[in-house]
Every structure is written in structure tokens, then in C-alpha cells.
Amino acid sequence: MTSPALTIGCFQYDTTRSLFDGSVSADGVDVTMETAATLPDVFDRVIRGNEFDVAELGLTFYLRLLETGLPYVAVPIFPNRVFRHSCIFVNVHSGISEPGDLAGRTIGEFGVYGQDSGVWAKGILMDEYGFEPARSRWVIGGLDRPAAPFDFIPHPHPREVDVTVAPEGKALGPMLESGEIDALFSANVPQCVLDGSPNVARLFPDFEPLERDYHRRTGIFPIMHTIVVRRELLRNRPDLVHGVYRAFSQAKDAGAERYRQNRRLYEVQTMVPWMNALVERNGQDFPEDWWPYGIAANRTTLDAYLRYHYEQGLSTRLWRIEDVFAPELLDT
Incomplete structure (x- = not known):
């Protein structure tokens, strides 16, 4: 029996590398990974072309379109975070x-x-x-x-x-x-x-x-982007959202584990001097899972972003987390 196909569009990060090289995949799904030269190119293909089943999307782009019937719903996966x-x-x-x-x-x-x-x-x-x-x-x-x-x-x-x-x-x-x-x-x-x-x-x-x-x-580690899943897919295959969440989580954990293991070698797989010192210094500020997915670990950060989006006049309402993310994953 042929496995169902799934096209995922996102950027290549440490958090997604294992999805691109095939060492992590969604169970029972034939995954095709795609990317683009720039992140706006990915977003354009998601919004205007509806090209992907699962895709990376900037939080503001998602929120701006949420009120107009975007055919995707967000899941609490955050491949891109940067202090600003x-x-x-x-x-x-x-x-x-x-x-x-x-x-x-x-x-x-x-x-x-x-x-x-x-x-x-x-x-x-x-x-x-x-x-x-x-x-x-x-x-x-x-x-x-x-x-x-x-x-x-x-x-x-x-x-x-x-x-x-x-x-x-x-x-x-x-x-x-x-x-x-x-x-x-x-x-x-x-x-x-x-x-x-x-x-x-x-x-x-x-x-x-x-x-x-x-x-x-x-306690805020700013989130830039989330992952969205086509709503039609979730209606037809409600189990899919859990498989996507597990796959992205496993890929992220694999990326973190590479840094943990490479501390023994002073992070020599990179060309960055003192990278090992930076990883050790970060260990003082971040818990074991320093790049968490899910709602519970990110509630403070998400609440701040939703408030900022509303206060800056980019949303007509103050969104709640429960309004924004797939209900199947609100307990993560």
C-alpha cells in the first residue's frame, strides 16, 4: 500500500536539517521537503500559491490572514527564533x-x-x-x-x-x-x-x-515563525497534525543533540572560534530543551507577541492562543 504524500515547505535550519536529509520523517507518510532562496519566497508560495501541505510562515503573516479565512492552521512548532x-x-x-x-x-x-x-x-x-x-x-x-x-x-x-x-x-x-x-x-x-x-x-x-x-x-525567547498545516488535511486526517508535530520535534531535538555531543570535540564541526564556550555559556541561561515547541513552554512568549500585534494595530482583536493554534495540540 502506498503511503500518503506530504509536501513540506520551509527553510533549512539546525531545527529542520534532519527532515531535509531524511533521517527524521513523519510516520507512515511519504514526505517531500522543499525550500526557496529566501523566506519571503516560501511565504509567497504558501499564501498566494497554496503550494504546500505543511509550511513555515511568519507569525504576522499568519495573523493578518487568519481573519480572512486562510486555508491553514498553525501548530506550535517554531523553527525560527531570534532576540531582537x-x-x-x-x-x-x-x-x-x-x-x-x-x-x-x-x-x-x-x-x-x-x-x-x-x-x-x-x-x-x-x-x-x-x-x-x-x-x-x-x-x-x-x-x-x-x-x-x-x-x-x-x-x-x-x-x-x-x-x-x-x-x-x-x-x-x-x-x-x-x-x-x-x-x-x-x-x-x-x-x-x-x-x-x-x-x-x-x-x-x-x-x-x-x-x-x-x-x-x-522568560521570553522571541518567536518569528510557526508551522502551518492545511485545514483540509486535518479534516480528512485528524491524526496528521500529531505526526507533523512529532517529526518537527524529533528533527529539532536531533539538532540540539548534535551540539551536545560535539561539546566533547569543542564544536570543531563549525568554523566559529569559541563556539564551545558559547554553548557552555548558553547552558547557564537556558534549560535542557533550550528551543521548546508546544504551547505550555511558550505561553509567555506567545502571549507577548499576540499583545504586541494588537497594540501595534496589526490585528483588529487581541487573539488568544486558543484561537490561533490547532486545537489538537493545545495540550502540548
Whole structure:
């Protein structure tokens, strides 16, 4: 008897490598793994093309479409998480040296007002420093190359927030370097920073201690993306969601185990000096499962994100976790 086929679209991470190499799979399912050159490409294929049975999707993209009948439902699998104090960049000649200096300034954001990284960065600044997004002007565009805002999702924002599109032929990274914008909230590091431009710096240059302190105080490890499953599949095969959850969990655990085992070899499988010291230092701040899936271990983080999304005018209602994720996995 032929096993049912399942197409999964996501990025290749440590958390998903074992799914791509076939060492982990969903029981009784013939899985085909697909990816794309960029994450927005994956999201576009999910939203506009409905190409995958199971896919990675940014939390904000999922929430924006949840009210309009998206044919997917989220499961509490989180392959992409990043602390976000480090994602705020400023022109060094702008006079911005602390969060309060962002008021009245022009700030760029890649692709959409309120990317997952931007939702987190704004939310953290609002909670910790009294930041008010409506007091700044926002410009949306491509990061290192000119690009129109994403056209595969809605673009809600509060009426009082000034949001415009970058001028034709302009990209946000070069605009930051030249001083055409004062700051940039970005999921990716702009090329001018990678090239060592003297005109651009992070708002928080020594971000690691700040992010570690934030994690210790709040228990929050910011989640960027979730995994979604086609609703029709769950209606026809309600057992499938548990198989998908187990497969992604096993792949994530296999990735973590590689780091644990390679401590014996000082993590020499990487080219990063002192990687072993970093892994050991992280062990002081994180429990044994430092990248948890499921609802219980992530409730604080998810509640914060849902609140930020609503407070920033990206949701018309304050979503509850129980409204957002597949009911079959609410007890995870």
C-alpha cells in the first residue's frame, strides 16, 4: 500500500536539517521537503500559491490572514527564533544614541510595516523604554535592493502612524548609510553593516548582555515563525497534525543533540572560534530543551507577541492562543 504524500515547505535550519536529509520523517507518510532562496519566497508560495501541505510562515503573516479565512492552521512548532535588540540600526550622524531619540525620526522597515522582527523590536522598546511608533515616520521597501512592499499580504497599520513606500529605485540599507533615513528595523543585517560602513551602527552596540538580561527577566525567547498545516488535511486526517508535530520535534531535538555531543570535540564541526564556550555559556541561561515547541513552554512568549500585534494595530482583536493554534495540540 502506498503511503500518503506530504509536501513540506520551509527553510533549512539546525531545527529542520534532519527532515531535509531524511533521517527524521513523519510516520507512515511519504514526505517531500522543499525550500526557496529566501523566506519571503516560501511565504509567497504558501499564501498566494497554496503550494504546500505543511509550511513555515511568519507569525504576522499568519495573523493578518487568519481573519480572512486562510486555508491553514498553525501548530506550535517554531523553527525560527531570534532576540531582537540587535535588529535596530541607526545612522551615526542622526544623533540617535538611545531609544527615546527615535521619536520624530524616519525609520525604515523591510517589506512591510510590522515584520515579525519589527513587531518584537517595537514591542520590546514600548515595554522597556516607552517607545511610541506613532511618533516616528516609517518607510517600507527593499533592504539592499529596491523592492516594492510585499504584495501577498494585507498591510494594516493604525491611521495615526505615518507609513510610506521608499522612493522608486531606492533601498533601505543605502538610504540608512546616506542619512536619507535615520534608523532601520530589519530581520536581516543590511549590507552596509556587513561591509563595515562607518556611517551605520546598532542602536544597542553591546546587545548580547541586554538580550540575555531581557530573557532572564521575562522568560521570553522571541518567536518569528510557526508551522502551518492545511485545514483540509486535518479534516480528512485528524491524526496528521500529531505526526507533523512529532517529526518537527524529533528533527529539532536531533539538532540540539548534535551540539551536545560535539561539546566533547569543542564544536570543531563549525568554523566559529569559541563556539564551545558559547554553548557552555548558553547552558547557564537556558534549560535542557533550550528551543521548546508546544504551547505550555511558550505561553509567555506567545502571549507577548499576540499583545504586541494588537497594540501595534496589526490585528483588529487581541487573539488568544486558543484561537490561533490547532486545537489538537493545545495540550502540548
